[in-house]
Amino acid sequence: MTDTRVTIAGVELKNPVMTASGTFGSGEEYSEFVDLNRLGAVVTKGVANVPWPGNPTPRVAEVYGGMLNAIGLQNPGIDVFARRDIPFLKKYDTKIVVNVCGRTAEDYIDVVERLGDEPVDLLEINISCPNVKEGGIAFGQDPKAVEKITRQVKDHARQPVIMKLSPNVTDITVMAKAAEAGGADAISLINTLTGMKIDIHKRTFVLANKTGGMSGPAIKPIAVRMVYQAANAVKLPVIGMGGIATADDAIEFLLAGATAVSVGTASFFNPCATAEIVEGIESYMKKYGIADVKELIGAVR
Numbered sequence: 001m002t003d004t005r006v007t008i009a010g011v012e013l014k015n016p017v018m019t020a021s022g023t024f025g026s027g028e029e030y031s032e033f034v035d036l037n038r039l040g041a042v043v044t045k046g047v048a049n050v051p052w053p054g055n056p057t058p059r060v061a062e063v064y065g066g067m068l069n070a071i072g073l074q075n076p077g078i079d080v081f082a083r084r085d086i087p088f089l090k091k092y093d094t095k096i097v098v099n100v101c102g103r104t105a106e107d108y109i110d111v112v113e114r115l116g117d118e119p120v121d122l123l124e125i126n127i128s129c130p131n132v133k134e135g136g137i138a139f140g141q142d143p144k145a146v147e148k149i150t151r152q153v154k155d156h157a158r159q160p161v162i163m164k165l166s167p168n169v170t171d172i173t174v175m176a177k178a179a180e181a182g183g184a185d186a187i188s189l190i191n192t193l194t195g196m197k198i199d200i201h202k203r204t205f206v207l208a209n210k211t212g213g214m215s216g217p218a219i220k221p222i223a224v225r226m227v228y229q230a231a232n233a234v235k236l237p238v239i240g241m242g243g244i245a246t247a248d249d250a251i252e253f254l255l256a257g258a259t260a261v262s263v264g265t266a267s268f269f270n271p272c273a274t275a276e277i278v279e280g281i282e283s284y285m286k287k288y289g290i291a292d293v294k295e296l297i298g299a300v301r
Helices: 078-089 105-115 143-156 172-181 217-233 247-256 273-287
Strands: 006-008 011-013 017-019 041-043 060-063 066-069 095-100 122-126 161-164 186-189 193-196 211-215 238-241 260-263
Touching: 017 273, 060 211, 066 217, 078 095, 078 105, 095 105, 105 122, 105 143, 122 143, 143 161, 143 172, 172 186, 172 217, 186 217, 211 217, 217 238, 217 247, 238 247, 247 260, 247 273, 260 273
Parallel strands: 017 041, 017 260, 041 095, 095 122, 122 161, 161 186, 186 238, 238 260
Antiparallel strands: 006 011, 060 066, 066 211, 193 211
16 A cells, blocks of 8 residues: 655645646636545635736736746635635545735735634645735745745634745745744745746737746746755745646655645646646555655655
């Protein structure tokens, strides 16, 4: 028998495969392709304290090796989410991770407090959001802001807190240490890299927002490097993501030091990707005689 269980901040997952926020909705639209019971956790789309309309269209563009998105964290808000999405996910034997977004510290705190009495397992705080009180720079691009927002969220959260780190920084270890100093229970990385695409025939930007978040297979080597650096800089569990499309990709992140992985863009071009990765990890463990998946975590030094 192979043991694929991993633990993040006291929460046991049946395997290390999760969905990436914003790529899986809240699971319902994918449930006809994937048995959600097979997944370690479902990470929801970002949830704010009020409905967010998102950015104007066009806001998605295919690029070489991935995609750009400038969705703008469109979501129906915490009230609809709690009434509609949590009951749906509770029908399945999988952990529920709620991704939280906001424009001010008060926004985050409002959502985190509302979720305190809800049956969800972990909170993932998206600090790539622009901090409107600091001139629009993302919370996650200033280590002092990372530590402060982490501490503020932790003061109000009843569930363990995962801080989702932006790769758009000079040194990811500084941000990982700031999250740890603020009391984070875990970190997840990487969020999307900032990119741009120009239509040479129309001589204009492909995205209405001009820039968007780059995701997909092309960013995987950067993500693996940052996960390795972060895992060796802090004592927190790390959830790795960025271009994971196959079990081989996921195992690479585990070897680099990730305790779990999130699958994002791959679900768009292969709706069954998450379940296939679960099966692929199990097959890899059997092939190499690995009894416990934890033997792989951080095995490459």
